[in-house]
Amino acid sequence: MDLEAVRTYVAVAEAGQFQKAATDLAITQQAVSKRIAGLERDLGVRLFARTPRGAEPTVDGQAFLPHARELLRAADRAAASVRPGARPLRVDVINSRGAASRLMRAFHRTHPGVELDIVMLLDIDSAVAAIRSGTVDASFRAVGAPGRPLPEDLTATRVLDEPLHLLTGPGHALAAARAVPLAELAGHRIWMPGLLPGSEWAAYYEALAGEFGLTIESTGPNFGSDVLLDTIADTPALATFMGEDTRLVWPTGHGLRRVPVTDPVPVYPHSLLHHRDNPHPALPALHAHLAAATAAAPTPAGAWTPSWTPARTPSRTPAG
Numbered sequence: 001m002d003l004e005a006v007r008t009y010v011a012v013a014e015a016g017q018f019q020k021a022a023t024d025l026a027i028t029q030q031a032v033s034k035r036i037a038g039l040e041r042d043l044g045v046r047l048f049a050r051t052p053r054g055a056e057p058t059v060d061g062q063a064f065l066p067h068a069r070e071l072l073r074a075a076d077r078a079a080a081s082v083r084p085g086a087r088p089l090r091v092d093v094i095n096s097r098g099a100a101s102r103l104m105r106a107f108h109r110t111h112p113g114v115e116l117d118i119v120m121l122l123d124i125d126s127a128v129a130a131i132r133s134g135t136v137d138a139s140f141r142a143v144g145a146p147g148r149p150l151p152e153d154l155t156a157t158r159v160l161d162e163p164l165h166l167l168t169g170p171g172h173a174l175a176a177a178r179a180v181p182l183a184e185l186a187g188h189r190i191w192m193p194g195l196l197p198g199s200e201w202a203a204y205y206e207a208l209a210g211e212f213g214l215t216i217e218s219t220g221p222n223f224g225s226d227v228l229l230d231t232i233a234d235t236p237a238l239a240t241f242m243g244e245d246t247r248l249v250w251p252t253g254h255g256l257r258r259v260p261v262t263d264p265v266p267v268y269p270h271s272l273l274h275h276r277d278n279p280h281p282a283l284p285a286l287h288a289h290l291a292a293a294t295a296a297a298p299t300p301a302g303a304w305t306p307s308w309t310p311a312r313t314p315s316r317t318p319a320g
Contacts, residue, residue, distance in 0.1 A: 017054035170255035171236030194222030
């Protein structure tokens with residue numbers, strides 16, 4: 001059913017005249033008559049009876065009028081639901097305890113008027129598909145892994161380089177260290193269950209292990225962070241990597257230690273991905289916030305990232 005014809009029918013019914021409806025709609029009287037005639041053909045009934053004063057709805061026209069108004073209200077609601085700024089900004093943060101989640105919490109505190117939906121997608125393929133389909137507006141990811149180019153309609157801005165820490169139990173050989181040079185981790189078993197093959201996380205740690213001769217094990221089922229912490233606390237031979245901004249709580253009796261890694265500092269490169277043509281008005285505000293926040297946390301001197309990591313450039317606020 002032609003919604004413009006329905007809108008024209010309601011205008012005539014309310015105005016009582018074809019000419020008055022034409023003026024209200026800023027179209028010609030001929031266009032009004034043509035739309036009404038087409039709607040009557042579609043419905044198979046006459047909607048108006050001509051009178052000396054203009055036009056009055058027939059019995060069928062009176063029956064149709066409340067439904068026509070509801071059709072128009074429904075159409076207006078549908079259009080408003082996708083109008084830029086009328087819906088929350090949807091951002092993928094991967095998980096609730098990492099750096100991306102912290103950045104978005106800070107953005108929410110400084111921009112309380114921006115309505116947010118936070119989602120957590122497992123892998124970059126899902127994130128890219130969601131961005132391209134419009135399911136999400138932006139996603140925090142590491143980009144540039146070999147064989148994983150971004151589609152041309154997406155853009156990525158490197159917004160945060162997060163240093164890695166070594167997490168150990170109290171009995172680990174490095175538990176008392178104030179910091180540990182990256183080269184000294186060779187020969188130590190670093191356990192990271194849940195590294196998804198083909199993910200940007202797996203590509204990052206594969207590059208790190210290959211360049212510095214590290215032993216990174218991802219064997220065994222991934223039962224989540226609680227079991228990982230229990231195992232690290234109880235197993236002196238194992239350690240794991242954890243981002244500096246990852247926030248986990250563990251029992252006091254675990255005695256876990258977070259040891260900064262140095263010489264060089266390995267950093268995980270977080271980028272913000274979004275569609276080049278995304279019109280959501282909150283995206284420029286998010287970019288500006290991230291530019292200010294990450295300028296206060298520059299990349300450590302001599303930091304290490306994989307060779308495939310795009311260069312970090314000043315964040316550019318998208319037009320909008």
